[in-house]
Amino acid sequence: xxxxxxxxxxxxxxxxxxxxxxxxxxxxxxxxxxxxxxxxxxxxxxxxxxxxxxxxxxxxxxxxxxxxxxxxxxxxxxxxxxxxxxxxxxxxxxxxxxxxxxxxxxxxxxxxxxxxxxxxxxxxxxxxxxxxxxx
Amino acid sequence: xxxxxxxxxxxxxxxxxxxxxxxxxxxxxxxxxxxxxxxxxxxxxxxxxxxxxxxxxxxxxxxxxxxxxxxxxxxxxxxxxxxxxxxxxxxxxxxxxxxxxxxxxxxxxxxxxxxxxxxxxxxxxxxxxxxxxxx
DNA sequence: CGTACTCCTTACGTTAACGTCAACTTTTGC
DNA sequence: GCAAAAGTTGACGTTAACGTAAGGAGTACG
Numbered sequence: 001x002x003x004x005x006x007x008x009x010x011x012x013x014x015x016x017x018x019x020x021x022x023x024x025x026x027x028x029x030x031x032x033x034x035x036x037x038x039x040x041x042x043x044x045x046x047x048x049x050x051x052x053x054x055x056x057x058x059x060x061x062x063x064x065x066x067x068x069x070x071x072x073x074x075x076x077x078x079x080x081x082x083x084x085x086x087x088x089x090x091x092x093x094x095x096x097x098x099x100x101x102x103x104x105x106x107x108x109x110x111x112x113x114x115x116x117x118x119x120x121x122x123x124x125x126x127x128x129x130x131x132x133x134x135x
Numbered sequence: 136x137x138x139x140x141x142x143x144x145x146x147x148x149x150x151x152x153x154x155x156x157x158x159x160x161x162x163x164x165x166x167x168x169x170x171x172x173x174x175x176x177x178x179x180x181x182x183x184x185x186x187x188x189x190x191x192x193x194x195x196x197x198x199x200x201x202x203x204x205x206x207x208x209x210x211x212x213x214x215x216x217x218x219x220x221x222x223x224x225x226x227x228x229x230x231x232x233x234x235x236x237x238x239x240x241x242x243x244x245x246x247x248x249x250x251x252x253x254x255x256x257x258x259x260x261x262x263x264x265x266x267x268x269x270x
Numbered sequence: 271c272g273t274a275c276t277c278c279t280t281a282c283g284t285t286a287a288c289g290t291c292a293a294c295t296t297t298t299g300c
Numbered sequence: 301g302c303a304a305a306a307g308t309t310g311a312c313g314t315t316a317a318c319g320t321a322a323g324g325a326g327t328a329c330g
Contacts, residue, residue: 040278057244062197085259092252099245106238109192116209117227124220175308
């Protein structure tokens with residue numbers, strides 16, 4: 001045990017985030033996570049946990065893993081070239097626009113949905129009064 | 136031509152919504168759309184267009200086609216049984232909760248992302264001043 | 271020492287959501 | 301009246317995101 005503190009085994013990760021081992025290995029293969037190795041075994045760091053949280057969040061928004069991978073790069077900008085950073089910045093702005101328009105759409109959809117649900121509630125309420133032979 | 140008004144051919148639909156014919160036939164097979172037939176050919180009604188709009192919107196929120204199909208049923212409640220309506224109402228409320236929590240998460244993510252983007256902007260700005268050999 | 275976990279890699283299977291291609295009919299322009 | 305265009309139905313191919321099963325290695329404990 002090099003540093004059993006701060007790192008987690010694959011099982012612990014699975015329980016903490018409600019995913020399968022296969023999923024974590026898959027994410028590593030796709031370069032979304034970078035667990036360190038102790039011999040054969042994977043040890044997931046705090047950084048991996050932060051990334052996984054973002055991955056799972058991204059998935060709920062309908063992003064693909066590849067898109068998420070690109071987003072994650074933004075969170076871990078190392079010592080890149082200036083031009084690279086510029087490009088990254090541009091991509092980031094596009095993503096932000098995507099997310100904001102998605103939020104706006106979602107709000108619209110929620111409003112619609114609420115209206116529909118209210119109406120449905122009324123239908124149920126009114127039907128409940130009838131002798132079951134209307135129309 | 137039974138009523139060339141109000142209805143659209145598959146091509147017109149494709150151009151209007153930027154999808155392929157295959158997609159529309161697929162959605163029909165999955166009972167998401169119900170174009171009428173003039174001989175062999177499909178004719179898409181106003182109802183189909185409304186549904187397709189909702190389908191495409193739903194997809195951007197990460198809903199599966201099957202989930203979307205269930206949602207669409209809510210918009211076209213016919214003469215169902217009272218108990219059916221009750222069940223539908225319950226499902227609808229769950230969906231609404233899903234959408235609202237998804238929106239909240241999205242807002243949080245947007246906030247995070249903006250912070251990150253601001254920081255990135257500063258990195259770029261400060262780097263621009265340096266002689267390219269810092270750290 | 272054995273067997274019981276937990277982990278590993280390799281590799282084939284699965285589902286959703288279409289793409290693509292072949293073979294055929296129907297409609298349309300000239 | 302006939303070729304091109306547009307539409308149709310199979311049927312197989314493809315990609316993403318894992319599931320699942322086989323076989324092996326290291327560690328733990330009774």
